[in-house]
Amino acid sequence: MSATPVTSRGSRRCGVLVGGGGAVIVVIAVLVWLVWPRSAGPxxxxxxxxxxxxxxxxxxxxxxxxxxxxxxxxxxxxxxxxxxxxxxxxxxxxxxxxxxxxxxxxxxxxxxxxxxxxxxxxxxxxxxxxxxxxxxxxxxxxxxxxx
Missing domain, CATH: 2.60.40.1930 (Macroglobulin (MG2) domain)
Structure with a gap:
C-alpha cells in the first residue's frame, strides 16, 4: 500500500501550523517575561x-x-x-x-x-x-x- 498525496500534504500543513504556533507562543512568553512585575530593590x-x-x-x-x-x-x-x-x-x-x-x-x-x-x-x-x-x-x- 502506498500513502496518498493528500495525507502527506495534510501532514505538512499541520507541521507548518504547529511550527508557526510555537513561534507565537515563544513571542508571547518573551513579552510576558518583559512586562511581568519584578520585585523592586531596596x-x-x-x-x-x-x-x-x-x-x-x-x-x-x-x-x-x-x-x-x-x-x-x-x-x-x-x-x-x-x-x-x-x-x-x-x-x-x-x-x-x-x-x-x-x-x-x-x-x-x-x-x-x-x-x-x-x-x-x-x-x-x-x-x-x-x-x-x-x-x-x-x-x-x-x-x-x-x-
Missing part, C-alpha cells in the same frame, strides 16, 4: 531633624516580612555612635500598630531591624524614636506598601 528614604540626618533603607517595601536599616549622622555627616533607636510600623488606615522594637546597633551610626511585619497593603507610617545624649527626637516616614 527603598531608601532620607529625612532629618534639626540635629540629625537619617536614612532608612527598607529591604522590600512589599506585603510580608522585611529588614530595615537606619543610618544616623549629625548634620556634618559624622555617624552618631551613642544613640538608641526605637522603631514602630503603623497602618493607621486599618488601626494596626506594631509593637515598638529597639533597633540593633551594627556599627557607629548604623542600626538594623529584622523581620519587620508589613502585613497589609496601603499607607503605613514608619515611626522612629531616636534617643541620644543630647535628647530625643521623633520622626515619621509615610510609605505605601504594595502587594
Amino acid at each position: 527603598v531608601v528614604l532620607n529625612t532629618g531633624t534639626a540635629q540629625h540626618l537619617v536614612t532608612v533603607t527598607v529591604d522590600r517595601l512589599r506585603l510580608g516580612i522585611t529588614d530595615i536599616d537606619v543610618t544616623i549622622t549629625d548634620r556634618a555627616g559624622v555617624p552618631i555612635d551613642h544613640a538608641a533607636v526605637q522603631f514602630q510600623a503603623n497602618q493607621s488606615l486599618m488601626g494596626h500598630a506594631g509593637q515598638p522594637v529597639t533597633a540593633a546597633p551594627t556599627r557607629p551610626g548604623h542600626f538594623h531591624l529584622t523581620d519587620v511585619a508589613l502585613m497589609m497593603t496601603g499607607p503605613w507610617d514608619l515611626r522612629l524614636s531616636i534617643d541620644t545624649h543630647d535628647g530625643g527626637e521623633q520622626l515619621t516616614l509615610p510609605v505605601w506598601v504594595g502587594g
